[in-house]
Amino acid sequence: MSDFTVRPARADDAPAILILHRKVAALPGGLARQPEEVTADYVAHAMAAASDGGVNLVAVDADGVVCGELHVERMKVxxxxHVLTDLTVAVDPDWQGRGVGSALFRALFEAARALTPPAIRIELWTGATNLGAQRLYERLGFKIEGRMVGRGRYPDGRVEDDIVMGLLLD
Ligand SMILES: CC(C)(COP(=O)(O)OP(=O)(O)OC[C@H]1O[C@@H](n2cnc3c(N)ncnc32)[C@H](O)[C@@H]1OP(=O)(O)O)[C@@H](O)C(=O)NCCC(=O)NCCS
Known part of the structure; x- marks a missing residue:
């Protein structure tokens, strides 16, 4: 049985979030960033943006080690x-498929409703070949809203479309 909890991210989680994202970015077909693009600066900016009206959550294992992270920022116009956008989620490969991602999203929906003012739309982009992630998002209530053709270009020259997904909270 998985043993983890989800809580708001704290400033002192930054080094662990960096390690987590680097580990996940090293695997093909997941995060958009290549491992070398996952820098302390990237993490600092993502956490700062999320803390300015958005949401930043971590999942921690029984020893308090970060095994998952989700951040999303609020649009300013x-x-x-009421829109949370530019969502990124990463779960440690050793923890994938054990409910961490689902728990992060459930906590996100709760946190979004509790924001002032509440956020009622959440949107994300995912690589067209990341069918596992799309399946999870659809199960959570996201709908496919569009396709951004040729949006991703990988170092090996491969081009990939992005799928636009959105969810309206009740
Ligand atoms: C996608 C991801 C956040 C899901 O978190 P998780 O904790 O593995 O998900 P859960 O255990 O709550 O749910 C399981 C579902 O997630 C999806 N999933 C599981 N492992 C996955 C993986 N390695 N990559 C993509 N999706 C995965 C599947 O839909 C799975 O359902 P299934 O068993 O019916 O196929 C996580 O697997 C991950 O970090 N993957 C790599 C990075 C990535 O793809 N990020 C999202 C970019 S948009």
Whole structure:
């Protein structure tokens, strides 16, 4: 049985979040960033953006080690301020498929409703070949809203479309 908990991220989680994202980025077909693009600066900016009206959550194992992270930021233009966008989620490969991602999203939905003002739309992009992630997001209530053709270009020259997914909270 998996033993983890989800809590809001703290500033002192930054080094662990960096390690986690580097580990996940090293695996093909997951995060958009290559491992060398996962820097302390990237993590600092992501955490700062999320802390400015968005949501930043971590999953920690029984020893308090970060095994998953999710961050999303709030849009700033008036008519879009109910929207959380640019979502990134990463689960340690040793923990994938054990409910961590689902738990992070459930906590996100709760946190989004509790924000002031509440966020009622959440949107994300995922690689067209990342069918596992799309399956999870659809199960959580996200709908496919569009396709951004040729958006991703990998170092090996491979081009991949991005799938736009969105969810409206009740
Ligand atoms: C996608 C991801 C966040 C899901 O978190 P998780 O804790 O593995 O998910 P859960 O255990 O809650 O749910 C399991 C579902 O997640 C999906 N999933 C599981 N492992 C996955 C993986 N390695 N890559 C993509 N999706 C995966 C599947 O839909 C799975 O359901 P299934 O067993 O019916 O196929 C996580 O696997 C991950 O970090 N993958 C690599 C990075 C990535 O793809 N990030 C998302 C970019 S948009």
């Amino acid at each position: 008036g008519i879009f301020t």
